[in-house]
Amino acid sequence: MQSKKLLMYLCVMGLTGPLAANLAQAKQANNVISVEPVSDQQNRATEETQTPYSLNQAELDQLLAPIALYPDSVLSHILVASTYPLEVIQAARWRADNLDLDEESALQAVEEQDWDPSVKALVPFNDLLQQITDDLNWLQDLGDAFLVNEEQVLASIQTLRQKAYAQGTLSNSKYIEVVEQDDDIIIEPVNREVIYIPYYDTRVVYGNWGWHDYPPYYWHRPTHYYWHAGLYWSPRVYVRHSVFYGGFQWRNRYTVVSHYYPRRPGRIEDGIKRVKSHEYQRWQHDPQHRRGVRYNQHTPKTVYRREGFRDSQNVRNKVQTDKVVSRTRNLKAQNSQLDAKRTKQRLGEHRVQQRTDAASKQRFSEQRVKHQRAEVTAKQRESRQTDTNIQQIDKRRQVSAESRNNVISPPKAHAVQPIKQKTTAVQTDNQPKTYMRQQKTTAPTQQIRPPSRVRSTISHSKSSSPQRSPANNQRHTPRQQKER
Structure with missing residues (x-):
């Protein structure tokens, strides 16, 4: 019985409690004055009018x-x-x-x-x-x-x-x-x-x-x-x-x-x-x-406050943007000018390099031609010198051969032959005319002077041989000897 009463009491309290809370909140709401928020424009107006x-x-x-x-x-x-x-x-x-x-x-x-x-x-x-x-x-x-x-x-x-x-x-x-x-x-x-x-x-x-x-x-x-x-x-x-x-x-x-x-x-x-x-x-x-x-x-x-200078900030931003744009343009113009100058310099350097290469090639070709000419001239000089040396050797050989021949058998041409007199010659009818013609045209033979070595050998032989009289030195033909 007591448990039933306690259960009923709890149910009544669970129902009446929320109702009492709602009534209290409603009573407080009637005593509160509502305040509407003030806009930002009104705040700015009040601040500016201060x-x-x-x-x-x-x-x-x-x-x-x-x-x-x-x-x-x-x-x-x-x-x-x-x-x-x-x-x-x-x-x-x-x-x-x-x-x-x-x-x-x-x-x-x-x-x-x-x-x-x-x-x-x-x-x-x-x-x-x-x-x-x-x-x-x-x-x-x-x-x-x-x-x-x-x-x-x-x-x-x-x-x-x-x-x-x-x-x-x-x-x-x-x-x-x-x-x-x-x-x-x-x-x-x-x-x-x-x-x-x-x-x-x-x-x-x-x-x-x-x-x-x-x-x-x-x-x-x-x-x-x-x-x-x-x-x-x-x-x-x-x-x-x-x-x-x-x-x-x-x-x-x-x-x-x-x-x-x-x-x-x-x-x-x-x-x-x-x-x-x-x-x-x-x-x-x-x-x-x-x-x-x-x-x-x-x-x-x-x-x-930021909103207070928004317009001026926009103006400054625009001015700064214009400055940045102008600087960018100036930098681009300067860069283009620098690129043009560099391109010209590169072209100039390339042309100078080409001219230098051409000049060096021409100089090398000239030096090569000059060297070739010098080689040809040297070869010609060597050939001439060789020919000259060969000729000199040949001449020396000839001279040495002649000198040897003169030393072994001295020539007879060094003896002076007397000139035939026309009066002593007796012409006969049996002799041919050609003989007479040859006698008339024969001239005294000149003495051939041998070389120095031959002369030295001859003089040595003369000094060693016994002296002869001039009459013995004269040679006569068989006919003259008979007439004599």
């Missing part, structure tokens, strides 16, 4: 005092580059390691660096780079102030310029041109390609400094700066006009940039780059070049 944080004016004047009187082209790039402090430090160290490069060479060398264009534009100014990186706190404070309230920073610059202008320390000179436009002071170089950086004592040029608790920053003067018109000036720096791509829109108090320097008809061409055209766009910060440096707590989110 008033920027107001900076301490005394601290702001203290930061801007050393650079407020710089030309607008240089000052705009200093303010933009201060928002990327790590890249500025890298540029200063790189410039210190490459002091042997001039301004144009330095700009060409840093073209491949992954730095913001404002940082690259400051590379020619070595003294300025070293000065602003000596105090890293000042550099970071300046960049944070520019990101927090850009309008207040530009207004403070104009206030400091008005003080210096009223004091008489800011005026036209051969280095800068001071122009007043709508209660704003514009400072530009006289020659847009020659820049001079001024140095001044911030405790003097602005007259009475109103912030006694915040004295202006004071930089020591470089030793090679020289005095002119109340200020010290740096040596001139030659840069092309396209280096400085930014400026100020003083009326609206913001910074503008342009990725090219157009020349349009009707534009003032007096060497001053004024911001009056629609091609300039408002500058927007690029968090990628921040390199992880922490932002100030008062920096608006629109500054470092």
Whole structure:
């Protein structure tokens, strides 16, 4: 019986428990207020409509005092580059390691660096780079102030310029041109390609400094700066006009940039780059070049949020794409020119090699012909010499044979035969006429002189033989002997 009651109790509790939980949830749902999510566009609108944080004016004047009187082209790039402090430090160290490069060479060398264009534009100014990186706190404070309230920073610059202008320390000179436009002071170089950086004592040029608790920053003067018109000036720096791509829109108090320097008809061409055209766009910060440096707590989110600078990033991407395309084209053109030069060189070398081979072949053939001719001449000379030697040998043999014959039997021709007298000869009728003719034509025989050897033998034989009388030496014919 008790077990049955216990089973019924458990069943009732299993049914009523879920019902009670559902009732409790429904009661809580009636007391909760539903909140709908806010869209991203509404968040952006609220953030853009928020008033920027107001900076301490005394601290702001203290930061801007050393650079407020710089030309607008240089000052705009200093303010933009201060928002990327790590890249500025890298540029200063790189410039210190490459002091042997001039301004144009330095700009060409840093073209491949992954730095913001404002940082690259400051590379020619070595003294300025070293000065602003000596105090890293000042550099970071300046960049944070520019990101927090850009309008207040530009207004403070104009206030400091008005003080210096009223004091008489800011005026036209051969280095800068001071122009007043709508209660704003514009400072530009006289020659847009020659820049001079001024140095001044911030405790003097602005007259009475109103912030006694915040004295202006004071930089020591470089030793090679020289005095002119109340200020010290740096040596001139030659840069092309396209280096400085930014400026100020003083009326609206913001910074503008342009990725090219157009020349349009009707534009003032007096060497001053004024911001009056629609091609300039408002500058927007690029968090990628921040390199992880922490932002100030008062920096608006629109500054470092990616969606806030998508348009400007697209413009930069397009410009960089155009640069890459132009570089690729230039490289292709250079490669084609190099290939053409190499082909010409190869053809020239081939032709030269062909000419050299032909000349060497011709020289070899000439040498071979010359050698053959020399061999023929030598053979002819040898044959002639052989013939001459043979003739000489034959002559010597003949002479030796004759000499031998003369020694063995000396010739009888050496005895002088007497001439027959015509009167002694008796002609008979029985003798033939031919005999008479022969007697008339016979001439005395001349004595043949034997060679030297024969003569020597003859003389020896004569000396050895007994002497005869001249009468015995005469020989007579048988007929003469009878008549005698």
